[in-house]
Amino acid sequence: MLRSCAAPLRSLGALRGPRGGACPPLCEPRPALRSFSSEKVIYKDFSIPNPSWSKDLRLLFDQFMKKCEDGSWKCLPLYKHGSLQRIQDFKTFFHDPKFTKEDVMTQTRLFTSSFEEGLGFEHAMFYNDVEKRTVCLFQGGLYLEGMPGFLHGGAIATMIDSTLGMSALIAGGIVMTANLNINFKRPIPLCSVVVINSQVDKVEGRKIFVSGNVQSADEKTLHSEATGLFIQLDPDKSLT
Numbered sequence: 001m002l003r004s005c006a007a008p009l010r011s012l013g014a015l016r017g018p019r020g021g022a023c024p025p026l027c028e029p030r031p032a033l034r035s036f037s038s039e040k041v042i043y044k045d046f047s048i049p050n051p052s053w054s055k056d057l058r059l060l061f062d063q064f065m066k067k068c069e070d071g072s073w074k075c076l077p078l079y080k081h082g083s084l085q086r087i088q089d090f091k092t093f094f095h096d097p098k099f100t101k102e103d104v105m106t107q108t109r110l111f112t113s114s115f116e117e118g119l120g121f122e123h124a125m126f127y128n129d130v131e132k133r134t135v136c137l138f139q140g141g142l143y144l145e146g147m148p149g150f151l152h153g154g155a156i157a158t159m160i161d162s163t164l165g166m167s168a169l170i171a172g173g174i175v176m177t178a179n180l181n182i183n184f185k186r187p188i189p190l191c192s193v194v195v196i197n198s199q200v201d202k203v204e205g206r207k208i209f210v211s212g213n214v215q216s217a218d219e220k221t222l223h224s225e226a227t228g229l230f231i232q233l234d235p236d237k238s239l240t
């Protein structure tokens with residue numbers, strides 16, 4: 001049965017960064033029709049299971065959806081495009097208008113949502129507020145090959161960055177990755193399902209320290225371990 005995580009999302013609107021600003025990617029209603037300039041942009045939730053998902057991925061997804069029923073976990077929405085709100089929030093930091101032209105911004109795609117179904121980063125994310133943990137269920141498709149038959153390290157790093165970044169973003173609002181360290185311990189076979197775990201370890205001023213690991217779906221193989229430093233952006237500092 002295909003299930004969306006639309007219902008658990010509604011309560012995520014209450015999540016806030018320390019400055020009181022809403023965490024942008026989490027607060028979008030979905031699936032929604034939003035107006036951007038004269039165009040209508042449809043925000044479709046890409047964490048909904050699709051036919052490319054393996055039995056393992058569906059099983060894990062269903063297990064986490066079950067955990068969402070008592071409210072301890074939330075399913076996080078994933079979009080193909082940045083949201084209008086996120087673009088607006090980000091504009092605060094990009095003072096140079098050439099980076100935020102609306103006609104360009106409407107054509108952008110999130111890197112992890114830019115492949116055809118099943119060929120790239122199939123994933124769903126869940127968040128536990130009490131434990132400050134984000135979990136990403138990830139199935140890397142055929143176009144993410146590095147060594148023959150295995151995922152490219154850059155693809156693994158991308159999903160680790162996104163998962164650890166999500167933990168930081170929920171804790172700190174708009175953040176960017178300043179540092180990411182990864183130990184690749186065992187290769188990840190293409191099309192297999194892994195679980196990326198991450199948690200906020202420490203917050204020091206604008207610095208958010210996050211750690212995590214990548215395990216096989218059966219938890220028998222530890223594929224990677226990672227730490228990341230994310231910096232809460234300073235609205236008074238230009239990034240460019």
Ligand SMILES: CCCCCCCC/C=C\CCCCCCCC(=O)SCCNC(=O)CCNC(=O)[C@H](O)C(C)(C)COP(=O)(O)OP(=O)(O)OC[C@H]1O[C@@H](n2cnc3c(N)ncnc32)[C@H](O)[C@@H]1OP(=O)(O)O
Nearest residue numbers: 025161162165166169175176177178179207231234237239
């Ligand atoms: C992260 C969000 C993820 C969300 C995931 C959601 C999933 C789907 C939803 C939505 C999609 C979103 C897509 C995901 C994208 C993933 C994330 C990326 O790939 S980000 C791109 C790569 N990163 C950069 O391009 C940054 C480039 N660097 C910078 O712009 C600056 O260096 C910046 C903003 C990181 C910091 O600059 P300053 O000027 O604001 O801050 P200063 O004053 O330099 O540092 C503040 C403190 O941090 C320390 N610090 C800074 N960098 C450090 C470093 N590399 N190592 C150690 N300490 C560092 C400093 O020493 C300072 O510490 P003291 O306060 O003095 O104690």
